[in-house]
Amino acid sequence: MDRIPILKLGPFLLVTIQVDLYDRLALNLENDLITMVSKTGARGVLIDISAVSIVDSFMGRILGNIASMSGIMDAQTVVVGMQPAVAITLVELGLTLQGVHTALDVEKGMELLQDKIGPDYLQEQDEEEELDDRTE
Amino acid sequence: MQIVREQDVVLFRNRVREYSTKIGMSLVNQTKLITAASELVRNMLKYANGGQVVIEIISKSAQNGVRLTFTDQGPGIADIQQAMQDGFSTGKSLGLGLPGAKRLVNEFDIQSKPGEGTRVTVIHWKHGR
Numbered sequence: 001m002d003r004i005p006i007l008k009l010g011p012f013l014l015v016t017i018q019v020d021l022y023d024r025l026a027l028n029l030e031n032d033l034i035t036m037v038s039k040t041g042a043r044g045v046l047i048d049i050s051a052v053s054i055v056d057s058f059m060g061r062i063l064g065n066i067a068s069m070s071g072i073m074d075a076q077t078v079v080v081g082m083q084p085a086v087a088i089t090l091v092e093l094g095l096t097l098q099g100v101h102t103a104l105d106v107e108k109g110m111e112l113l114q115d116k117i118g119p120d121y122l123q124e125q126d127e128e129e130e131l132d133d134r135t136e
Numbered sequence: 137m138q139i140v141r142e143q144d145v146v147l148f149r150n151r152v153r154e155y156s157t158k159i160g161m162s163l164v165n166q167t168k169l170i171t172a173a174s175e176l177v178r179n180m181l182k183y184a185n186g187g188q189v190v191i192e193i194i195s196k197s198a199q200n201g202v203r204l205t206f207t208d209q210g211p212g213i214a215d216i217q218q219a220m221q222d223g224f225s226t227g228k229s230l231g232l233g234l235p236g237a238k239r240l241v242n243e244f245d246i247q248s249k250p251g252e253g254t255r256v257t258v259i260h261w262k263h264g265r
Contacts (some may be wrong), residue, residue: 020149023142024201053167054149056174057232085167092234093171094222 046112050081080109172237184210201261
């Protein structure tokens with residue numbers, strides 16, 4: 001059975017989709033990614049779809065699922081590299097990929113992920129300090 | 137072309153791409169047509185366990201286009217008007233397939249009778265929006 005490779009890059013997971021996905025492959029990817037998030041404790045998932053020429057409602061749903069599932073597992077998902085024709089088609093289709101963060105390319109996606117987990121960490125520390133203040 | 141397995145979807149999409157490239161359709165229009173085709177072929181697999189698609193190049197007043205005819209012997213659609221609404225689905229999907237596909241092509245026709253199957257015809261012209 002074919003599989004899409006998932007690379008671990010620091011606190012993030014990187015997936016580059018190089019082929020047009022058929023359904024089984026997309027479902028496997030969804031499964032593998034969530035398993036990897038749980039196994040590695042990754043804080044972010046970066047999905048590069050620059051080589052994908054067709055995103056239909058099924059594929060869009062898979063992307064949405066990955067984002068919400070990894071969200072529950074405390075990891076952010078960013079989809080990068082969408083082709084302009086794909087973006088036009090998605091909007092006309094009526095699919096706005098709600099809840100999925102996007103960025104133009106892998107580099108910007110990485111920055112976005114770092115920003116996203118950065119403030120979270122800071123906020124957690126602030127809250128801990130506030131709690132400390134109150135107990136004093 | 138016969139569609140019976142989900143792997144056929146990718147083959148079929150490539151075939152549609154070949155035809156639309158042949159008539160010089162722009163990338164955006166190609167993507168729209170293929171995405172619509174992908175939605176329709178997925179419906180066919182899901183609700184009717186497959187069916188047949190005919191891909192044709194047609195011309196009308198000096199303009200070329202690609203016509204796809206999807207025919208299945210599935211359960212048919214009881215209420216076409218309802219099926220064409222955004223967000224309506226008898227399966228567990230988003231319900232964007234039929235209405236979304238209609239928005240992506242220039243011409244869209246659907247014929248269906250419960251128990252007899254469904255036929256969907258879509259056309260995208262070379263210079264269509």
